Amino acid sequence: xxxxxxxxxxxxxxxxxxxxxxxxxxxxxxxxxxxxxxxxxxxxxxxxxxxxxxxxxxxxxxxxxxxxxxxxxxxxxxxxxxxxxxxxxxxxxxxxxxxxxxxxxxxxxxxxxxxxxxxxxxxxxxxxxxxxxxxxxxxxxxxxxxxxxxxxxxxxxxxxxxxxxxxxxxxxxxxxxxxxxxxxxxxxxxxxxxxxxxxxxxxxxxxxxxxxxxxxxxxxxxxxxxxxxxxxxxxxxxxxxxxxxxxxxxxxxxxxxxxxxxxxxxxxxxxxxxxxxxxxxxxxxxxxxxxxxxxxxxxxxxxxxxxxxxxxxxxxxxxxxxxxxxxxxxxxxxxxxxxxxxxxxxxxxxxxxxxxxxxxxxxxxxxxxxxxxxxxxxxxxxxxxxxxxxxxxxxxxxxxxxxxxxx
Numbered sequence: 001x002x003x004x005x006x007x008x009x010x011x012x013x014x015x016x017x018x019x020x021x022x023x024x025x026x027x028x029x030x031x032x033x034x035x036x037x038x039x040x041x042x043x044x045x046x047x048x049x050x051x052x053x054x055x056x057x058x059x060x061x062x063x064x065x066x067x068x069x070x071x072x073x074x075x076x077x078x079x080x081x082x083x084x085x086x087x088x089x090x091x092x093x094x095x096x097x098x099x100x101x102x103x104x105x106x107x108x109x110x111x112x113x114x115x116x117x118x119x120x121x122x123x124x125x126x127x128x129x130x131x132x133x134x135x136x137x138x139x140x141x142x143x144x145x146x147x148x149x150x151x152x153x154x155x156x157x158x159x160x161x162x163x164x165x166x167x168x169x170x171x172x173x174x175x176x177x178x179x180x181x182x183x184x185x186x187x188x189x190x191x192x193x194x195x196x197x198x199x200x201x202x203x204x205x206x207x208x209x210x211x212x213x214x215x216x217x218x219x220x221x222x223x224x225x226x227x228x229x230x231x232x233x234x235x236x237x238x239x240x241x242x243x244x245x246x247x248x249x250x251x252x253x254x255x256x257x258x259x260x261x262x263x264x265x266x267x268x269x270x271x272x273x274x275x276x277x278x279x280x281x282x283x284x285x286x287x288x289x290x291x292x293x294x295x296x297x298x299x300x301x302x303x304x305x306x307x308x309x310x311x312x313x314x315x316x317x318x319x320x321x322x323x324x325x326x327x328x329x330x331x332x333x334x335x336x337x338x339x340x341x342x343x344x345x346x347x348x349x350x351x352x353x354x355x356x357x358x359x360x361x362x363x364x365x366x367x368x369x370x371x372x373x374x375x376x377x378x379x380x381x382x383x384x385x386x387x388x389x390x391x392x393x394x395x396x397x398x399x400x401x402x403x404x405x406x407x
Contacts, residue, residue, distance in 0.1 A: 004216030004223075004238065006266050009179040012133040013116050014101040015124040015144075016073060018092055022124055023070050023100045026053050029123045033057065036122045050103070059115045066119065067103040075131060075138070080161065083140040083402070085129060092128035093138075100124055101133075109181040109211050110305075114153035121148035135161035135177040146404040151312060152305045154401045156211035162200050165253055172254030173199050174263065175207055183207075183216050184268040187241060188283055190252040195284050201291050202283060206236060206270065212302040220280065222273040226294035231368055234294065235273040237280050244269030247282070293348075293365050293375075303346070307333075307387040309400040314383055316403035320391040321354045330359055331388035332381050334373065345369050346387050349379070357383055 017023050033041045033055070042063070043056040052069035073096050085093070102120055106112035120130055121144050130139045147154050160177035173196065174187035186206055188199045205225045210216040217223035222235040241264075245255060271280035283289075298306070310331075320326045328351040333344050345368065349361035360380050367373035391398045391406070398405050 002219045004184050004210070004218060004268065005182055006179065006184055008106055008182045009134075010103050011106055011112070011116060011180040012101055012103050013120050014073075014099045014131040014133060015120045016093055016096050016099045016128045016131070017124055018088075018126045018128050020096075020098055022126060023098055026068070026070075029053075029068055029100075030055075032123050032125070033119075038118060039122065057119070059118070060111065062107050062111070062115075064104050064107070064112070064115060067101075068123070069101045069103065070098060071101055073097060073099040076136070079131065079136045079138050081138045083143045083405070085138075085140050089128040089141065096128065099131075106180055106182070108214075109159055110153045110156060113159050114147075114150075117144060117154075118148045121145060132177070134180050135159075136163070137161055142404055143402065147401075150309065152308045155306070155309075155399075156208040156302070157204065158401065159211055160207045162203050162207075164196060164200065165258065167253035167258065169193060170253055171196055172252070172258065173203060174254070174267070175203055178207055178210070179266055181211050182214075183210050184238070184266045185263070186238070186268055186270050187254060187263075188270050189241075189244060189254040190248055191284055198289060198291065199283055202236065203270065205291070205296060209296070212299050219268075222275065224297075226291060226296045227368065228290060228294045229288075231295070233275070234289070234291075235275060236270050236283075237273040238268035238270050239280070241267040241269045244271075295365070295368055298346075303387065306331075306400075310386050310388050311384070313389075313400040313403040314386065316398075316400075316406040317386075317389050317391065318354055320393065320398065320406045321351060323393060326391055326393045327351075328354075328392075329364070329390045330361060330386045332359070332361070332379075333385045333387050334367070347373075352378070354383075359383055359386065 033039050040058040042058055045054045047054040047067050050067050052067050055066045057064050057066060102116055104116055127141045130144045159181055160175050163174055165172040171191050172189055173191055175185050178185050186203050191199045209225055220237050222237050224233045224235050226234045228234050272283045272286045274281050321328050329348050330351055331346050331348050333346055335344060347363055347365050349363045351359060351361050353360040358380055363375055363377045366375045
């Protein structure tokens with residue numbers, strides 16, 4: 001395995017009905033799709049291999065071939081619950097015997113994921129929960145409804161998960177869901193407990209960038225994921241996991257004895273790339289990495305997606321900022337000098353006050369391109385310059401992708 005870009009595997013998203021009669025007949029599914037103005041149901045055939053209906057559906061000028069399978073419900077207890085479920089949903093999830101699963105091969109990963117979320121919401125409006133089998137996560141029906149009706153897709157972070165497997169004093173951290181996006185799954189082996197948050201963040205940044213940029217480096221080639229320490233590049237590289245295991249003892253988390261078969265398919269171990277020596281170093285051995293204030297380059301498409309979602313959820317941000325137990329960060333767009341490498345720079349800031357049309361905030365980053373803008377500077381800017389936001393309410397983190405949580 002030399003390339004970080006691989007053949008896409010199938011994406012499986014399952015919905016659990018509140019009422020089994022809703023999955024009693026394929027005709028119910030067809031009728032709901034036909035009634036949805038966003039979809040054009042072009043063809044209905046039968047998949048002899050998987051013994052289920054196979055639908056060709058056009059969505060936003062792209063044809064998707066989707067298997068729709070009614071099957072027994074079987075969810076492992078280690079699947080992660082992403083958003084709270086109502087008591088009714090929890091009860092139904094425990095009692096349900098059947099579920100309906102959509103299977104599709106992604107075109108553009110972000111847009112295809114949104115299509116699959118919209119489709120599962122369309123064919124089963126009344127559901128107890130939705131399970132993303134690739135990422136092993138369970139979503140509430142409220143989030144699915146919210147996400148299906150967004151004007152743009154949820155962010156790349158929803159297309160993969162980062163998982164931690166403990167073993168004594170260290171852990172194995174790895175992703176699920178990247179293979180369906182056309183990339184190797186990523187992992188970091190033998191991570192001490194003190195480095196778990198850092199290594200999980202590294203994998204999240206790499207995965208999000210790979211999806212939004214549709215690119216990942218080849219084996220042992222450097223791939224910049226951020227700029228830290230006054231603009232110094234933070235680069236990573238990867239090896240196939242089998243090759244990486246040669247750098248470790250056989251008893252570590254992530255060694256062959258702890259892996260299940262699905263983790264042995266197109267998996268890559270991530271290292272820090274030392275540009276001075278052109279060598280790969282274990283990330284856990286690199287000191288003074290601070291990603292909290294890192295600058296991460298984002299594509300124009302991803303910037304536009306984030307901005308559209310942030311602007312559409314400003315009312316939720318205002319509502320959250322009025323709560324006593326909430327604190328907020330906003331990413332604001334700043335114009336750069338004419339000779340700068342980019343036209344606009346996006347910097348995170350603490351919210352001090354928000355009004356009908358403005359936000360007063362304190363920068364938590366230095367500017368890379370403007371000498372007169374520094375960390376801790378207090379500025380006032382129009383709400384139209386907010387391109388992303390994060391609110392912390394007690395121990396909960398809310399973003400535009402989950403604004404439905406702000407009641």
